[in-house]
Amino acid sequence: MRAHPGTTRRNLLASSIALVLLTAAAPAAQGVTSGHRAPGGSLVLIGGGLKENNAEVYGEIIERAGGPTARIGVITAASVPESQDPHAGDPDLCSNSACNGAYYADLFKRHGAADAQWIPLDIDHVADADSDAVVAQVESMTGFFFGGGDQYRYVTTLLRGDRHTDSKVLAAIRAKLAHGAVVAGSSAGAQIASGPDMVSGGESYESLRDGSAPGYFDDPTRLGYLPEGGFGFLRSGLVDTHTGAYGREGRALRLASDTGHDRVYALEENTALVVDHPGGNREHMTVLGPHGVAVLDLRDARAHDSASGWSLRRARYSYLTDGDQYDARTWTPQVAPGKQRLTPSSTAPVPANADVFHSAADPDGTAYSFRTTARALASTRAQNSATATTFETGPRFTVTFTKARGFAAFTGDGTGAQTLTALRIDIASQ
Secondary structure, three states, X not given: OOOOOOOOOOOOOHHHHXXXXXHHHOOOOXXXXXXXXXXXXXXXXXXXXXXXXXXXXXHHHHHHOOHHHOEEEEXXXXXXXXXXXXXXXXXXXXXXXXXXXXXXXXXHHHXXXXXXXXXXXXXXXXXXXXXXXXXXXXXXXXXXXXOOOOHHHHHHHHEEOOOOEEOHXXXXXXXXXXXXXXXXXXXXXXXXXEOOOEEEEOOHHHHHXXXXXXXXXXXXXXXXXXXXXXXXXXXXXXXXXXXXXXOOHHHHHHHHHHHOOOEEEEEOOOOEEEEEOOOOOOOEEEEXXXXXXXXXXXXXXXXXXXXXXXXXXEEEEEXXXXXXXXXXXXXXXXXXXXXXXXXXXXXXXXXXXXXXXXXXXXXXXXOOXXXXXXXXXXXXXXXXXXXXXXXXXXXXXXXXXXXXXXXXXXXXXXXXXXXXXXXXXXXXXX
């Protein structure tokens, strides 16, 4: 069976970069800018790795698109085009825009959509984003799904010029969202919903050590961001994906601090953040899926750069799980019914963690490492704080988790911590 589209860390191609540079240099096209907000519809943003059998998430998208009458437009322009896929002719191995579009269209039909169609866009067919025929196809849809890959290809394909004005197709999708359509996306398809300072790459350790820079870089460890952002569907915080699997909490905190953002929505794999009234004063969110969504709160955080390295104090970490809700305007988590406040019973110490951001360089690293330490601390009454370190040294960063004022943990089974709210996070270099 062919690989799931959009699940690798990076798939950077020189031809993609060259095309992006040519597009960025072109004159701005007519259309609304990506700064326009669309509060009428809803978003379903998935942290990547969406499994074929995730009926909860697929069903939510379809229901919001009209249930049995849902017509889903699938956009996979973040994938390589057929011309760059050596397996384009093999339906079991292919992983290009057309192949991935057919994959998702079939899945939506199998999950109950009346129709699902690939919207034929990719970096080999940028001009089609201003095609009246493709716009007509978009306007016949009731919902949209953006697949994974490289979010920069979405910028290349659907935005125009230095001002990032909308192509005709993106303007049509934005109008559909404003009038009640659902827009969903996984991995890069969730990232591209971001407003200003959308992340374009990076790993946590190098991000903490070196900081961020505007742009898109060949080095996948370098923390880059696009100041103009993505499509701007969600602007109340930065968006990151694959957070636990790739240990991206560090890069998310560094990017938010460097760019002056005070909130990050850090999405786990196979799990969705459903956003009602995006961009409006009633923006409200619900978590669906087997893992969770971390909300990183930097309102009281303070960063410091010195000769010994970068540090951050007084950030807050909330980890919301299936059924939990979040009011973006009031910054308030609402724990799902059926979960109770956890009273820690364990007296065991928090296990040592020498790879808090699940480094790719650590052959024995454990996925979801940051979350595991946070939950272990919440579940014990033996200590009120715990430390974990990066695998890399020179410098080594220490992350301190503290059950400070306002912290709470909740459980569904009465034993282990599941949902966490307002755990204090401090990062220091050694």
